[in-house]
Amino acid sequence: MDLSGSSRAPITLKDLASELGIHPSTVSRVLHSTSDVAKGAASSATAQKVRDLARERGYSPDPQAKSLRTRRTRALGVIVPRLSDIVLATMYEGIEEAAAENNYSTFVMNSHDSTDEQRRKAEIMLARRVDGLILGDVHAGSDLLPDLRARHIPFVLMNRRHPGFPSATCDDVVGGELVADHLWQAGHRRVALIAGEPYASTALDRTAGFRQRWRDLGGELPDSSVIWSRFDTEGGRDAAETIVGQPGPAPTAVFAVNDFAAIGAMGTFRAHGLTVGLDIAVVGFNDTSLAAQLPIPLSSVRSPMFQIGRQAMLMLRRVINGERVESVRMTPELFVRESSAAAPLDESQRSLAS
C-alpha cells in the first residue's frame, strides 16, 4: 500500500519478473490467481518471494492493461439529476461505499434531469467502457432503457423505478400512505399535495400512495389540490403560492413529496402570515439531515437513501455477473415533528392573512 519513494514509473510485472529471474506470466499467476490456479504456477518458495517483492516494491497492476486484456474495467457509471441534490448525493455515498468494498470505481455525472443529457452522459460512460450503469434519473416512458437493454448493457435503476427494469428504490407508495394516515388521524380533512415532477416515479408513487389511502379513509382530494412542481425549494415556494392563492377555504395540511419543496413552502406560508405547525401542517419526504434541525422541525418520511445506493450497486454487480435480479423497494418510516404535530385549528381560530 505504501507507494512512496520518488520512482517515476510504476512497477510492472516485468520489473518484478526480471528482478527475480523468472517469467512475467509466472508472477502474474502467483499474484492474480485464486489458489487453485496459483498452485501449479510456482513452487511455494518462489510464490513467497514473488509476493514479498511485490509488496516491497509497492506493485499495483495497471488497470488499463488489465482491462484491455480482460475486457472488464471494474468501473461503473452513475448518472443522477444533480449531485447537489442531497438525496442523490447520499445515495451516491452508498454506491461508493459498496463499490469500494467490491473493488469497483465509479464515474458520476449530472444529467440535470434532461433526457438529452441523460443519453449523452450514458454514451460518454459507455465510451469509457464502464462495466455497467446506475441510472438515478429515469423518466417515465424513457426510451433510453429499451435501447440499453437491446445493446446488452448491464444497468440498474436507482431512486426512481420503471416497469420492467430492475431498480433499488424507496417504497414510495407506502411513504405516501404513511403521510395520509398521519394527517387523517391528526384530524385534517382539507389537504393539498406538492407533488413534484410528473416524470419521476418517486413523485408519482408518493402522490398515488397518499391519494389512494386518503380516499380509502373517506377523504376528498380534488385534482386542483395536487400541484406538480420542481423538487427544489423554489418549486415548493411556487407551489405553495398557488395553494395559498386558490379560492375556497385553505387546506389545513400540505404534503410535499420532497423536503426541499417543503422548506420552500414553509417560507411561503410564513410570508403569508401562517405559522407552520399551528395554522398549517407541513410534511416532507426523505428526512434529509436538515429536516429535524429546522427552526420549525419538519415532519418527514425517512427513506433509506444510503442503503438504496448500496443496494443499487450490489444489484448491478449481480447483473454484470449475469445473475437475474429482482427490484427492491425499501421501507420508509414517518417522523412526526413540530411542523405537523398539532391538530388543525377550526375556522375561527385561523389567521389566514390573504
Added chain:
Amino acid sequence: MDLSGSSRAPITLKDLASELGIHPSTVSRVLHSTSDVAKGAASSATAQKVRDLARERGYSPDPQAKSLRTRRTRALGVIVPRLSDIVLATMYEGIEEAAAENNYSTFVMNSHDSTDEQRRKAEIMLARRVDGLILGDVHAGSDLLPDLRARHIPFVLMNRRHPGFPSATCDDVVGGELVADHLWQAGHRRVALIAGEPYASTALDRTAGFRQRWRDLGGELPDSSVIWSRFDTEGGRDAAETIVGQPGPAPTAVFAVNDFAAIGAMGTFRAHGLTVGLDIAVVGFNDTSLAAQLPIPLSSVRSPMFQIGRQAMLMLRRVINGERVESVRMTPELFVRESSAAAPLDESQRSLAS
C-alpha cells in the same frame, strides 16, 4: 454518437481498417491526428472514407488501449469530505462541467474528513492511474501534500487552501470581513462566532477575516465568543447552545462560517424563545440555495462554489501539462436578508428566555 444496433463487441481500428483494405495505423492517424499529422497520412479521399465509416459504425477508441500506449488516462481523481455536503457537491458540478468540456472524466470519493481515508482514497485513485488529483478536504498541516509532491503527482487543492500548494478557493478572509462590516454597521457590538473545524482553512480564514476587521473597527471579540464546531446543522446547534448558555449578556449577532451551522443555530435560538432577525441576528456562509428560501431568509456570504470547481479543474489541467499555476481566490459577496436586517434591540426590549 449513435452506437445503436445490437453488435456485441465495440468497433476497433482494425475493423475499420480491414473493411477499407488499409492499415490500422493509417486509420489511427486520420482519426486521431490534428491536421498537421493527418496530412501526409492519407489522401483526402481516403481520409474522408475513413471518417465516414468511423461515424457510420459508431467507432469510439478504446480508452484502455489508448491509455496503455499513451500513459495518460484522461481521468481525474476528486476527493471531498462528503458529497452530501451541498457545498462540495456544487464544486464537483463545476469540476464535472469543465472536465467534460476538456474530455476528462472524474472519479469522486468521500474522505469523511479523515486523514487516513484521504490517503487511502488517494492511493486508490493513483492505482487507477488518474492523471491528477483535486483535493477538496485538505487539513491544516497535512503530510499527504508533500508526499504527493515528492512523487511528482499532479494535483491541486480546492475549497481549502494550504501554503505552498496551488488552490482554487473562495477568498474567505474577505468573506469574514464583509460580515464584520455588515454587523458593525447594523449597530451590533456583542457578537459570537460559530467558527467551524479548526483544521479547515475555510473556517480559519473566515474567522480570521472577521476577527481582524472587527478589531480594526474597534470591536471586542474575546476568545470565549469564538466557538469551534462541526460544519453541519448539529454542529451549529451545539455551538448555539454553548453561546446561549454562556454567562453575561448574550450576543446580539452570530456569524456562522457555514449555512448549515447557521440553520442549526437558528433552530436552537428559536427553541430558546429568541426570534432570529429580531432578538438575534444570524449570518451564514456559502449562500447555499436554501439560505434565501428559509422561513426566515438567512443572510449569507455567497461563495462562487461552481466556479471554484471549474477553476480547480482548469488549474489541474495546466499542472498536468507541466505549466506553472498560481492559486486563485475568488471574491465572495454578502447577501443581507431578514435574519440580520434589523438593528439590534436594546436591553429592555430583549426577550431572552433563559
Added chain:
DNA sequence: CGCCTTTACACAATCGTTTGGGTAAGCAGC
C-alpha cells in the same frame, strides 16, 4: 530519361497484462 522529392501508405514494436499451450527435469513404477 534518370534522379530526387513528395505522396500515401504499410510494417512492426510497444504499452502491461492474461492465458492457452508447451517442455524440461525429477521421480515412481514396472
Added chain:
DNA sequence: GCTGCTTACCCAAACGATTGTGTAAAGGCG
C-alpha cells in the same frame, strides 16, 4: 531403462491503440 505423471516453470499470442521508420509509386525537373 523406459514410460508416464507431476512439478515448476517458460513462451508467445493476444487485447486495441500509437508512432517511428520503411518503401513503393507518382510526379517534377533538368
